[in-house]
Every structure is written in structure tokens, then in C-alpha cells.
Amino acid sequence: MEFCDECGSMMKTEGDEWVCGSCGFAKPRNAETEAAMTTTQGQEETEVIDVSDVDDRGLPTTEVHCDECGNDEAYWYMQQIRSADESETRFFVCTNCEHRWREDDH
Incomplete structure (x- = not known):
């Protein structure tokens, strides 16, 4: 080039x-x-790894009870939903039924 x-x-x-x-x-x-x-010509091809069956959203998990299905594990993430001087809200997504809730809902 x-x-x-x-x-x-x-x-x-x-x-x-x-x-x-x-x-x-x-x-x-x-x-x-x-x-x-x-150039890209002549370079070795890389191995393709099939991860389609992996159930991972790239989010951390924690032990928390889901009221919908009774599962005790959920993904969690933090999001700022109020003004900047307020703390972030933690959201959960059940690893089993994908029910969503936030920490202050309980």
C-alpha cells in the first residue's frame, strides 16, 4: 500500500x-x-472455532435468586440511569429464563 x-x-x-x-x-x-x-495473499488461514453453543453474554455472573423461575444465577451489569451525582443501578438478567430486574426492585 x-x-x-x-x-x-x-x-x-x-x-x-x-x-x-x-x-x-x-x-x-x-x-x-x-x-x-x-499482503494477505499466501498467509496461513486461521482456524475457525465454533462458539455458537456457548451460553456467554460476556457479562459477569453472580449468585442471586430469580423470582420468575427460581434459578440462583444471573448476569449483571451497572448502568447510570439517574443524574451523575447519583450512584449507578445494578441490573440482573437470569441465566436460565432471561428475566430482567434491577437491584432496587427487590
Whole structure:
């Protein structure tokens, strides 16, 4: 990848030249410089890991009782819902039935 010496925009190849699509500046291509550039061609493919069956929302869990289904584990997160001088509110989402409630509801 080359960037324009005049305006800094990304350049594209046209034949034996690098040409800027923004300002029209052109400069000759250099085979040695281009050979040293990193490309995605020829790189090893990465292994795809199937995590579709993982039940993880990326949120921490805690031991708390769900009044809807009786489960004792829930995801939790904090959110500012009142003015900045008030404390945040903790919200829970049951890991079993996905019932939602906030800490001050109980």
C-alpha cells in the first residue's frame, strides 16, 4: 500500500505507476519495495472455532435468586440511569429464563 506524497491519500496502481485518486499525483512503482510489502495473499488461514453453543453474554455472573423461575444465577451489569451525582443501578438478567430486574426492585 502506498500513500500520496502530496496529500496523504491512499494510492492505487495503474500499470507501472502509483496514482492518487484524490489529487492525481503519480509516481513509478518499485518492484523491490512492493516485494517487501505485507499482503494477505499466501498467509496461513486461521482456524475457525465454533462458539455458537456457548451460553456467554460476556457479562459477569453472580449468585442471586430469580423470582420468575427460581434459578440462583444471573448476569449483571451497572448502568447510570439517574443524574451523575447519583450512584449507578445494578441490573440482573437470569441465566436460565432471561428475566430482567434491577437491584432496587427487590
